[in-house]
Amino acid sequence: xxxxxxxxxxxxxxxxxxxxxxxxxxxxxxxxxxxxxxxxxxxxxxxxxxxxxxxxxxxxxxxxxxxxxxxxxxxxxxxxxxxxxxxxxxxxxxxxxxxxxxxxxxxxxxxxxxxxxxxxxxxxxxxxxxxxxxxxxxxxxxxxxxxxxxxxxxxxxxxxxxxxxxxxxxxxxxxxxxxxxxxxxxxxxxxxxxxxxxxxxxxxxxxxxxxxxxxxxxxxxxxxxxxxxxxxxxxxxxxxxxxxxxxxxxxxxxxxxxxxxxxxxxxxxxxxxxxxxxxxxxxx
Numbered sequence: 001x002x003x004x005x006x007x008x009x010x011x012x013x014x015x016x017x018x019x020x021x022x023x024x025x026x027x028x029x030x031x032x033x034x035x036x037x038x039x040x041x042x043x044x045x046x047x048x049x050x051x052x053x054x055x056x057x058x059x060x061x062x063x064x065x066x067x068x069x070x071x072x073x074x075x076x077x078x079x080x081x082x083x084x085x086x087x088x089x090x091x092x093x094x095x096x097x098x099x100x101x102x103x104x105x106x107x108x109x110x111x112x113x114x115x116x117x118x119x120x121x122x123x124x125x126x127x128x129x130x131x132x133x134x135x136x137x138x139x140x141x142x143x144x145x146x147x148x149x150x151x152x153x154x155x156x157x158x159x160x161x162x163x164x165x166x167x168x169x170x171x172x173x174x175x176x177x178x179x180x181x182x183x184x185x186x187x188x189x190x191x192x193x194x195x196x197x198x199x200x201x202x203x204x205x206x207x208x209x210x211x212x213x214x215x216x217x218x219x220x221x222x223x224x225x226x227x228x229x230x231x232x233x234x235x236x237x238x239x240x241x242x243x244x245x246x247x248x249x250x251x252x253x254x255x256x257x258x259x260x261x262x263x264x265x266x267x268x269x270x271x272x273x274x275x276x277x278x279x280x281x282x283x284x
Contacts (some may be wrong), residue, residue: 005031005219006041006067009052009133013040018130020055028056045080045112045151046075046131053077069110069151085112087151090142091238093272096153097142098235103166105155109142112149115140124156178202178232194225200227206235212236215246250276 005028007013013020038056040049046068053059053066058068063076073083093109097118100107107118113133117124120136128134158162178198183191188199197217203211215235218226226249233243234254245252253259259270261282267281 001034002031002036004039006039006178009040009042009044009049014052014152018051025056037064039065039067041071043070044068044132045110046073046114047080052217072151072280074110085149087149088153089238090146090150092148093145093153094142095235095238098140098231099170100153100155100274101140103157104162105157105166108154108156109137109145110151110154111145112151116145123158124185172250179228194221197225198229201232212241212243214243216248217245218247218249218252226251253279 010018015026031038038058040052040056040058042049046066047150049066049068050059058064058077060078062076062078063081065083066075067073068075069087072086073082097107097109100118105119106121106124109116109118115128115132115134116133116137116140118137119129120134125134155163155166178201180195180198180202183195183199188196191199201214203215215255217233217246221229229253233245237243237255243255245255253272253276257272257274259274259279261268261270261279263283270279
């Protein structure tokens with residue numbers, strides 16, 4: 001005998017007007033009478049389903065539960081008590097947000113209390129109306145969310161094939177971030193010095209290493225190339241990987257969590273926030 005039924009809400013249990021049919025309510029009540037728990041499961045937040053819980057007679061009850069945020073949270077209906085929460089790091093959310101800016105998508109960033117939407121289109125506005133609170137944002141970063149609990153980041157587009165291409169690109173994202181995709185059909189010797197440098201990094205990343213050794217990766221590159229490579233190093237480290245970087249570039253110091261200065265065969269370890277003036281004085 002079934003002990004629990006977990007059911008999706010939008011486009012499943014709920015009709016277009018977000019109500020539940022009489023037949024479904026009766027079936028759920030019969031299941032409850034047989035001792036079967038009915039647990040709403042949704043991608044929305046647990047604080048957005050009170051109306052559905054009231055309709056099902058489950059609102060504010062002990063030992064009754066909601067699964068929300070696609071499994072990211074489990075709450076008891078009594079007082080919307082949060083029992084379990086599993087979000088993503090700010091670094092991961094920031095990476096996904098920045099990469100999403102390169103695609104033709106509406107980006108949703110979910111926190112426990114709010115959905116922030118970038119490139120909010122009317123179709124999305126209509127769909128989310130009445131479902132959850134949404135705030136439109138226009139920044140090319142989400143630094144304002146540092147310190148908040150972030151649940152997930154979604155890319156929204158009605159073209160499934162386009163989303164599938166994005167999925168494939170995210171799996172091999174270093175190709176797009178390093179901007180070498182347009183040159184994959186060319187021979188390496190025909191590439192500029194900057195593109196050859198990008199290609200060498202891409203080759204090192206192809207095996208998905210967790211430790212990357214880089215020796216002067218931005219040497220002799222123009223400013224745009226240098227910043228592209230630094231941005232990828234930031235994203236690579238945000239994924240939990242480690243980079244050991246040898247550099248003479250002062251701008252690279254901001255990438256590091258620890259600095260080791262070498263001079264005359266001697267090494268000195270410094271904190272990442274050591275003032276640049278102190279570093280230069282030591283090396284002089």
